[in-house]
Amino acid sequence: MSSKVKTQSMISSQYQRENQLLAVWKRLRTNPGAVVGLIILCALILIMVYSVLFISYEEITVINSKNRFAPPSAEYPFGTDEMGRDLMKRIFYGSRYSLAVAFGSVFIGMVVGIFFGSIAGFFGGWVDNLIMRIADIMSSIPGTLLGMVIVTILGANLINLLIAVGVASIAGFIRMARASVLTVKSNEYVESARAIGMSELRIIFTQVVPNSLSPLIVTATARMATSVLSAAGLSFLGFGITAPKPEWGALISGSRAFLNYAPHLCYFPGLFIMLMAFACALLGDGLRDALDPKLKK
Amino acid sequence: MKKIICMLLCLVLCVGLFAACGEKQPAPSPTATPTVSTPPSGPTELEYYDELSLYILDKVAIIDAFNPGAQSTANGIYGHMLYDTLVYCNLDNEYVPCLATEWSSEDNKTFNFKLREGVKYHNGETFTADDIAFTIDKAKDAPGTHIYDRFNQVESYEIVNEYEINLTLRSVNVDFIFDISQPIAPILNREAYENDPEKGPWVGTGPFYLDKLVPNDSLTLVAFEDYWGEKPLCKKFVMRHIAEETARLIMLENDEFTFCDIGSVYIPQFENNPKFVIYSYVMNNLNYIAFNMRKPITGDKNFRMAVAHTIDREAILDIALDGYGEIAETGALWGYKTAYKNMDLPLIERDLDKAKEYLEKSIYNGETIEITASLPHTINSAQVIMAQLSEIGINTELNRLDAPSMASATAYDNNDTDIVVGSGAWTPMASSCRSFLTPGHNSNKAVYDNPEIVQLIEEAAATSDGPDREALYYRIQEILADDIPYLGTFHMALYIGAQKGAGGAAYFPTNYHDYALAYRIKNPQ
Amino acid sequence: MSKKSVDTAIKDQAVVCNDDVVLEVEDLVVHYVLKKSVVEAVNGVSFKLKKRRAIGLVGETGAGKTTTALAIMNLVPDPPGIIKSGNITVCGRDMLKLKPQQLEKIRGKDISMIFQDPMTSLNPVMTVGQQIAESVRLHERVSKQEAFERAIEMLELVGIPGERANDYPHQFSGGMKQRVVIAIALACNPSVLIADEPTTALDVTIQAQVLSMMNDLKEKCNTALVMITHDLGVVAKMCDDVAVLYAGRIVESGTLEDVFNNTMHPYTEGLFNSLPNIENRGAELKPIPGLMPDPTKLPAGCTFADRCSYATDACREKVPETRRVSETHTVACSRYDEPGFRIEGWQHG
């Protein structure tokens, strides 16, 4: 391919990609749900950045037994917990765990899922069969059980929680990737790519995957919502991040003992988990409509 | 129409949520001292409830004294009711005749027991010496059970006649009578076991027999008519396990539980509530901080002294248990109010400057110390300890393990933890010292290996009661106070909420409570 | 029910609607109101249809043919579309004034419709027989069993073996499906049948079969036919009268003879010129320049003016009024104001 031709296709794809993103953004902006979702998510990310810069680990683990169980007040907007620590700071600090889990576990699920899914979809035959059987096996093990066992083996910290939740989502991504690759593969432009002598792998990752990206992005955002919830569930059962670190699921689990007269301990972390999952779900829907508008009509 | 339903639904939900965090009950004042209410006056001819119910901490999946999978503190509780032991040890540690009317031993090695006649098992069989022989034989090949720990020390037995038996121990043990007086050493029936392996183990000579067992959920016991001893004051006794604390407190409030443990946090709520009575007792479990003597940093005495001078026991107790418990009174590492406790050993008080001095002298320079804990209240106290240690610059990280991981992580040979925050039942008996202080035992979380201590413990186990045994124990406590492999923090106080007019339960520091004579008066004053 | 008895059953059905004009459309105007614009789909269409006759509505796509058909059945989807004015009488009753229940009685009984794409016109989860029987049960008080037998007869009538009545639509080919749709439409022997480009989606050979089958049924059931198509060949074969539609108005109508042999309107002439002439293969095709006007911004005056080679300034101001040139022939072109005006006419084969 002479350089001139290459620049030509690059420019065209550049131009082509530009306005596609722009078009998606324009459609996204008009969808009220997606905008609300985006605002909430940005607010949470801002909170996380604020907590990274201004809230130190000591500050949220220092214990003063004087004002324990203080109800929400001006000084402590979310009240204080059983060890007199400011719940708001702890929740803000905890946002990094939930965000990490949301993005991280989906990243793991997506990368592994797409890789195997697209190979299964593209090559078919016994490769497809093998990978699909593995996916069946992984999906027949209940997600929480898998998560529990992984956290027990690797130990309870953020990375392992990420892996535990991510692994549970791999089967879903494999199927999704395979389905979209199968539909894309049947189109002509893949045949033409093969005709000009592209290698199989290059075809997969330059032609097939980009075009089957939109359903994957939609599943990814929806999956973020579910992984935030399953991470919180695992911590609630005691298989997540350990106590002093204020992970939202663990906060709720800890607050169970004081439900009777300090319900705010359970109320606010749950609210934030809900907001996070709500934002991801809304964004997922908004993206789904923005990426393939015919669904919207 | 459907629109209205939707709106109604979310309205109710929001109102409900706000109502939840609207009302406030008085937060507990940490300094309130626990008032121990005296049980109501002796029962004149009053009416009693027929059915009582109790919350038990453990899930009972199967009842079989010889099954290692069925061991838990609940064994003791239903043990008191289903079975009898040879000797009964009451609250003041006096030995009361039970299945054995008399017992004697010259050298604390061979014991002679005269047995009670006319005692019936639940399946109608009569109790004879042969049942003791059967129980000992079966116990000796069931390691991993409580009954094994009690009867494995019996080397041989000799049945003199139907109602008399001599037991010979492997080695002298002063505390043998105490050991077999525990409810976890019942005498079971041979015939019952042989012809019904599943329901056989339920058969005992106790005041109740087991009517129904729903695995991992509940036990239903019914009063046994021809019980040889004092008849129970209720017809039916249900024991239930409820996992969620809030749920069981609600059930206590709605009179679905007659007796139920209440967390220290909820005591004020039940304390000044006329509908309830609170019983409390202090467990002889000592909550401790164990330093891994084999690892460099925690093995360094200066580091341990620095930690000893930093921890503030009052604050730990306040946060972990809302102040409901007793701080370790002396430097001695011993059970709460247990015999042979050296009360005048000095307790190391909190002194941050001294702590910093020791820290300089120690080889510690900033490494992260891993604090391992497993039980819920130990995790809370670990967090408080971590906060206090950070005041003098020791960085720590909490490693929470579940029970099996804790057991394997702190196994004696490959214990890799730095500090373990735990709690252990410390009885005056040589066996419990042995399990905490001698090498090879799993409870020895400090991996403490001091030949002098081992030698002293063997001596104490052999000497009969009296001053020389006390001197040996004092000597052990002095060495421990100097070496500080363990640092005692506090003793937990446990509280049992009961409906007004309910009582008659004996609360033992070993947690094996005796509800055999529990009752509930119909309309208390 | 032998074949002969079927004919008698159908014949006495037709007697009900005896007056001569079966369908009359007067000055029909239909607009689609969208968010930012109004689509003037039909701007004043009028035509009459006598019993047992067939009229062809011809025009390019977007000329408002389908909207006219839907308006006749009063099936225009009401959120965007509104029937602004005009009245449609079917067997003497005005479709636009009737209440829905009454409408439902007429649809399928007196007038029924066939759609363009057979692939999606049948309910995939109901058997073919059921879908036909449903129409019969709606309009005649017959038992389920009788209705199903009637359905089998109709299937045989349209050339599908009766046993296949219990098959599902996905088990039929495109042509067969269209036959089923026709069977459904003619199940209750309506007086008027509207066919909205019934054979466009089929390939040529099947198209010929379906059309000849429709012709026989028309004769047999004495049904009047409104054939909507853009294919002049189909019109020539099937219809007695022709109406040429352009941008929602009938620009020329008349018998087959009038419109085919002495075409008067320039657009009709353009249509014929753009057809390949089999005899004179060498002849050069003369397609009509330009495109259909945007229905949301129709030009003033004659809507065909921009593309008409005979257009004068007058055409662009005045909306041409429809003038009756002969007993059956009408044309809407202002150029005929001048007495001697003639168009070249297309080269006859």
Add this chain to the structure above:
Amino acid sequence: MLRYSAMRLLLFIPIIICVTFIIFALMDLAPGTIVDTMITEEMTEEDIEFLRSKYDLDKPMIVRYGKYLGNLLRGDLGSSQITGLTVWSQFSERWPNTMWLSLFSLMFGVALAIPAGILAAKYAGTIWDNITTAIAMLGLSMPNFWLGLMLLTVFSLKLKIFPAAYDGTWRSFVLPVVANGFAMIASITRQTRSSILDVSRQDYLRTARAKGVPERQVTTRHKLGNAWIPIITQIGMMLGVTLGGSAVIETVYSWPGVGYLMVEAISRRDTTMACGCVILTATAYSLVLLLVDLVYAAIDPRIRSAYARGKKRRVKA
């Protein structure tokens, strides 16, 4: 049809065998073994050794797995290593609770979701559509244990209407069912809405109307007849997920279900129980999916004819 179901169940066996192998391997990797849960204070070293040999813990994992597989193939799920009770007895005792909880939650979810979905589809684009979808979305994103705790606090702690734990009466079903069912509402509503919107754009509705079919009958027979299929699939998937027994809800309400049994089995390293639970739950799950497919075929002739020809092509969405 029968041949197809038999084939699918047969295909299921190898999957289950791999699942048990994975669980055995994972449980073996986990720190601590079953013996560690039994160690009492006075036990000496050789007592522990004796126990380890009793549970074959001294032999490599493969030997234990071989023995377990041997029993499994003879249909014996083995017994819980801790209590000696057979896995089947413990599972079958708790299974009805989980099953009833899942079914009632599903009914609760469906009862609210279908009308909401139809409503949202009917008033598509208006504010009602947005409100119902927003509420449904809220249900999806609300952590069910948090909702459970809140309901527990409000309805049984403060208002004392419903009991807090499982006591066999229907009242103790209410709170867990609402907590569990709320999350299902979202996905079923969305599915109903989109499938109704899709179907109402189809041409055969116009044919029906042209036949003179009254509008009500058009909706019930033609529109809903076709819209059911994706909805049923969604409901089938939802049922499959909850049949796994949501350990979280069961912990909050002390519900003697299968989910809680699994959590218990893992925390006590009881491998046979954990494997047993997973096998039985996975079997129930696949039976449900098979049921959904059969219902699918009953409704959708296109699928049924695919069965008849034996070639079942269904690209998993």
